[in-house]
Amino acid sequence: MGRVLPFGALSKRSGVARRLVLSAAAKINLALEVLGKRDDGYHEVATVMQAVDLSDRLVIEDAPVLELRVSAPDVPSDGSNLVVRAARALQAAAVVSRGARITLDKRIPVAAGLGGGSADAAATLVGLSRLWGIRWPAARLAELAATLGTDVRFFLHGGAARGTGRGERIEPVAGAALALVLVNPGVGTSTSTIYGGVTPAMYSDGSHVRQMVAALRSRRPARIAASLYNALERVAAPAHRQVAQMEAALLAAGALGAAMSGSGLTVFGVARSFDHARQIRARVARGSWTCWAVRALRGPAIRIGRER
Ligand code: ATP
Numbered sequence: 092m093g094r095v096l097p098f099g100a101l102s103k104r105s106g107v108a109r110r111l112v113l114s115a116a117a118k119i120n121l122a123l124e125v126l127g128k129r130d131d132g133y134h135e136v137a138t139v140m141q142a143v144d145l146s147d148r149l150v151i152e153d154a155p156v157l158e159l160r161v162s163a164p165d166v167p168s169d170g171s172n173l174v175v176r177a178a179r180a181l182q183a184a185a186v187v188s189r190g191a192r193i194t195l196d197k198r199i200p201v202a203a204g205l206g207g208g209s210a211d212a213a214a215t216l217v218g219l220s221r222l223w224g225i226r227w228p229a230a231r232l233a234e235l236a237a238t239l240g241t242d243v244r245f246f247l248h249g250g251a252a253r254g255t256g257r258g259e260r261i262e263p264v265a266g267a268a269l270a271l272v273l274v275n276p277g278v279g280t281s282t283s284t285i286y287g288g289v290t291p292a293m294y295s296d297g298s299h300v301r302q303m304v305a306a307l308r309s310r311r312p313a314r315i316a317a318s319l320y321n322a323l324e325r326v327a328a329p330a331h332r333q334v335a336q337m338e339a340a341l342l343a344a345g346a347l348g349a350a351m352s353g354s355g356l357t358v359f360g361v362a363r364s365f366d367h368a369r370q371i372r373a374r375v376a377r378g379s380w381t382c383w384a385v386r387a388l389r390g391p392a393i394r395i396g397r398e399r
Contacts, residue, residue, distance in 0.1 A: 109153040111221060114146040115214035116392040117205035118245060119271065119352040119359050122303035123321045124295045133257050134286055137300040139264065139307070140206075140242070142249040142392040143271060143385040147211055148196040149174070151218040156190035157182070163197035173208040177215040177239055184235055185225045193218075200381065202279030204353030206242045210392060213246030217393045249392030251307060253300060267310040269387035270368040272341060272360045273352075276333040277379040285354035288326035295322060316348025316361040327355040334358060337380065344374035 118140045126135040157178050161168045169175065174193055181187070193215065199207035216232055219225070229247070236243040241258040251266035299320035306318040328334040328351075337358045338349040345367065346360025360375075362368035368384035376382045 112396045113214045115210035117199045138254045142388040150194040152192045154192040173212040177212040203357045209242035246392045270362040270365040274337045282354040319350035344371040
């Protein structure tokens with residue numbers, strides 16, 4: 092346990108920021124396998140996650156109590172928001188008596204398989220650690236992150252990483268300079284509903300993830316595209332015909348390969364270059380679909396700027 096931080100004194104001594112601007116990047120799953128079901132009811136997964144440059148923005152300011160404002164009407168700003176849960180968890184674990192005013196500008200679509208809520212939680216941990224002058228070792232922050240959600244730990248790393256267990260055991264892997272196109276159908280889905288539809292026939296042995304790790308090491312977009320895999324598509328696609336439609340549109344527009352991210356329904360296509368990704372995006376954009384040309388991030392998923 093930490094101690095109560097004398098915020099004013101700390102502020103003068105070490106130049107602690109009073110206002111921080113952070114970006115919290117989304118992730119895609121380049122490969123996602125379900126290995127089996129555990130005794131605790133959760134599925135054992137193996138995945139390769141990749142941070143991409145589609146980001147939420149958080150402004151964190153010094154304030155006596157915790158407050159959250161959110162730009163998106165469909166995202167709660169109460170205690171159920173992962174930002175508030177992360178802030179309260181850090182406040183309690185580090186015994187901090189200060190609060191913070193947090194403004195969350197959502198750009199990552201919600202309930203879309205892109206880990207937006209988890210990215211925001213990771214950004215909150217990083218930002219508030221800075222604001223409150225908490226200097227924990229990375230491993231301690233990662234431990235707290237794992238209590239908030241499966242993907243939160245990944246976002247403290249960023250880049251490309253293999254995830255095992257429920258996805259919370261993270262091991263960085265070599266990434267490639269990938270350009271991608273994301274397509275979101277404007278309809279959300281719930282992770283627990285999708286996992287609820289998984290049957291043993293969908294289990295595999297981790298070989299797709301091993302293949303993707305090798306493909307990333309080769310840095311060849313065509314090999315990476317040929318190694319895309321997501322077991323959850325077999326649950327999501329029959330229930331949501333947009334998944335197959337979006338993938339077909341990406342391939343018809345020139346993508347080297349396409350797959351769904353996480354529990355969906357966002358799908359992504361692999362391009363030869365960023366210019367190619369922009370061409371594909373222009374060809375695919377239609378109706379209620381929202382499309383982005385993005386780059387894989389080699390560095391951190393959470394980036395911190397400072398505004399005084
Ligand atoms: P998962 O991490 O389960 O794959 P996802 O990426 O598909 O999730 P999120 O955008 O993280 O989905 O949102 C899942 C749910 O979490 C939403 O229905 C939303 O109400 C709730 N939620 C809580 N906090 C946030 C947040 N900061 N941003 C978005 N959604 C949030």
